[in-house]
Amino acid sequence: MPKPKAPKTFFMDAPNVEEIASQLIEEHHRHLVNAKIKFLKRYGNWKAKGKTRLGSAEKVSEKHKYLTGYDFIIIINGIVFDSLRQQEKEALVDHELCHCGVTDKDEFCIWPHDLEDFIAIVRRHGLWMEELKRFADVAIEASRQLTIFDYYPEERQVAVV
Incomplete structure (x- = not known):
């Protein structure tokens, strides 16, 4: 009997994540006011080292920035996010925004x-x-x-x- 296939992974725009991020940027992440950030939700199994992954933030490469206009992409686990309370949603988005930084030379970077x-x-x-x-x-x-x-x-x- 064949092994059942895992559900497909898919991405969606995340306007509700972007709305939370806009407030957080205004209040706590002023260094990102001029950053162009794409917010996505990811649905499907998402694990890293055996643990459910809640989100990720990545700096867009120069080539992809040229193609998309974005400086960062923030991806949130949609399955988890959709079940969280507002305070927890804000904490998760805030966490990912904390990775989005600016160097001393005014260049975008990812902070550990x-x-x-x-x-x-x-x-x-x-x-x-x-x-x-x-x-x-x-x-x-x-x-x-x-x-x-x-x-x-x-x-x-x-x-x-």
């Missing part, structure tokens, strides 16, 4: 996450880097806010990149 480490290292060695300490302080302050796991309790492994 502020923090990267392993849970096992923190368990064994504590808050050994200054950015871990700052992150922990902010996490404690924010711990009373709702999380995406209120909707996806079985999906404890997600990838936001």
